[in-house]
Amino acid sequence: MDAIYGIGAYTALEASRMVGMSQATLRRWLLGYQHDSKDEPALWQPQYEPGDDGVLLGFRDLVEARIVNALRERRIGLTTIRRCIERARAIVGDERPFSTQQFRTDGKTIFLEITRNIDEPEFIDLRKSQGVFKRVVEPSLQDLEFGPSGAERWWLLHGKKTVVADPARSFGQPILADHGISTARIVEVVAGEGSVEKAAKVYEIKPRLIRDALAYEASLGAQKAA
Structure with a gap:
């Protein structure tokens, strides 16, 4: 795979070190995996098509992974996170919704909408304690700068x-x-x-x-x- 100027290029190892998570987990998120005899698709479509020589992430993939990792660190299940991504994707209209300017601006409102009918205990606890966005997601957006096309x-x-x-x-x-x-x-x-x-x-x-x-x-x- 050839790196593309302006998109960024990170191996799974480089990205996992920057986000602070395991390389194997990051690969599962990007490539999908099998769990209990069920095929679990990728959480989102990476900016680079996976190739025979491995997976390559773009900069916005890095931001998506950072936010998903923050949710996982709060013991929120991948099934719940997948639902959140799908709903956010529909609201924002972008394959990688967490790394968009709209999500940064309207994230609190978006998370209230997408978690309304989710009854996972961890989400309920977070909703009672200042909300999922403020406690978990907002800190992961700190130190990021955004432009019209997303995190830059x-x-x-x-x-x-x-x-x-x-x-x-x-x-x-x-x-x-x-x-x-x-x-x-x-x-x-x-x-x-x-x-x-x-x-x-x-x-x-x-x-x-x-x-x-x-x-x-x-x-x-x-x-x-x-």
Whole structure:
């Protein structure tokens, strides 16, 4: 599969690390799976067609996975999540409804509508406690920027605009926003040079940016460990 400029391109491993979930689970969501002798289809159609060489995700797939993962972390069942996606898809009119501007703007109203007749205990508890959207979904939309076609940018360190995933730059790989250097490359250079200060001199940038890149890469390891 060839990556397409402006869509972003992530292997299942890269995407799972960024979202903070298992690669195997992400593959099941994107490719479907068999459960109790029943074929379960994919939760949504990926931006790239799956090929013989594996699955490739676009940036909006990444955002969808982030929100679905947040719901799963609250022990909400996949059957319920599938119903939510289907209803949201019908309301929003987009295959990937969670990563649209409309969902970000009207998500609270949409979730009230799509969960009204869902009697799963976890949903009932969340409805009684400030709502599903506010407690679970809204935090997953933080640090995202949206355009007319959906999510366009993810600031990867909360509250900072130094490290970004932008599908229009470096195929969406995490980079320093002002310099375009990948965070993974910065880790390699710091290791090779022996210090943050020396790495900063190599790139002629401020040491704090090097530290932000290292902090983001360290967070990937922390998510995996959790």
